[in-house]
Amino acid sequence: MDLTSYSHSAYSLLPPAIALVMAILTRRVLISLACGIVVGAALLKQFMVVGGIEYLLDLAKHLVCSDDSWNSWNINILLFLLLLGSMTGLMQVNGSTVAFANWARQRINTHRGASLLTALLCFVVFIDDYFHSLAVGSITRPVTDHAKISRAKLAYLLDSTAAPMCVIMPISSWGAYIIALIGGILAAHGMADISPLNAFINIIPLNFYALFALIMAFSVAYFNINIAGMAKHEQQASLGHLFDEHKGIPAGTSTGFKATVTGTPWGLILPLLILALATFCAFLLTGYQALPDGTSVTIFSLLKNTDVAFSLVIGGFAGLIASVIFSCSLKVTLGCLSYTILRGAQSMLGAIWVLLFAWSIATVIRDIHTGTYLASQVKAIALPPALLPMILFIIAGVMAFATGTSWGTFGVMLPIAGDIVATSYPEMMYPVLAAVLAGSVFGDHCSPISDTTILSSTGAGCHHIDHVMTQLPYALLTAFISAIAYLVIGYTGSLWMAISAGLILLCIGLVWFNQRPKVSTLAASA
Structure with a gap:
């Protein structure tokens, strides 16, 4: 795919900007993504119709194969979604979903209890964000449905506890990837005396967005705080309308299945436990198989080299087989x-279409070098050292929002942040690296083209654009608080002052929203 003069320039911002603005204004994700893709193709091929069509056809081909080989990542993620959809259907037919809901109803029968259960599972399922959103969604959806919690609220709780937890856990697919990147940065700047794992651990308390997003999610779960559009969804849920029925059935919601036999809660619990165990074992096995010669075998080296997508498929097959046997x-x-x-x-076809279009525009954004352009602007600006953490947090957020990928933003922005501070401001290394990680998660949270956001919608059985629009106010509030905390640490160098400032602002915001009129839900409990 050849590049043109429109690449590496401000024009490279047009495809993601058009897709994002249209998605917000029209609330039609596929059409919005398609427009961004077409505009990107036109720019890359200098508005030549034949060239643009050839590019689009090549783009479609690359979704399933590239360089004469299968695109295993895409295929495996899509296959896992299909397997999970089949599992969900079987759980309904064999009566397990109803039995689990009845069992959970006797133990968790309040709005608060169901919400807290969803949030607390982030401490159990943190190995990977994709797995968290889909597995926890399958487990908690019967409980939250009974408690009359909107699917939008469920999607928010899934999304806001998935990536924020993964990004601060060293024993996760995220942690292994980030530790590897940090190791390269430290080695490049002669900081071999600092181990990458120790550096990651030191960065954890500086990852303000992740920490404040988790606190926000648990506060929302406990106090039932509904900001902006979430209040409307919760009000409708209290009347039995868990999602916007005028938009049809959300992806990930199996319908038309009625229990043909009397099931037990174990029909839901066991397949999901087997899915989780098989996936984790596959993480370790594929990581071991991919270890370079001479590499010591540790949990971190295994997770660094693991094949996440293939491991999910192994877990999905194991879970489906367990569901079939139980049925x-x-x-x-x-x-x-x-x-x-x-x-x-x-x-799952609705979610698959959105993912295919999101992956396509991600390729367009990569080919037109949107991330490279944004990164070049960062390096071109002479920033005061005290402002570096806050500015890099914002820029990483913009890049992740525009590109729909936090991992891609990590790969581009972390080395740049290290280059900026290594020579002149080495004491700022941890804060700026943390700011990039935090900003990347924030931007990924807000982006309609993020695959994590799409899978959180799928796991919750929520319309994707409803999830994006209802999560956005929470994410923006948390990001504003995080930016202030990075400003404080930039000027004071004090972690405790930065955290204290952030917590004070977060408490003020939560108290203000908590004092507003509450949605009256039949299942709500004080």
């Missing part, structure tokens, strides 16, 4: 099994 033990007919597996997979 057969309850005398579900073979005809019903095959029909449910196909219809369950079909329920």
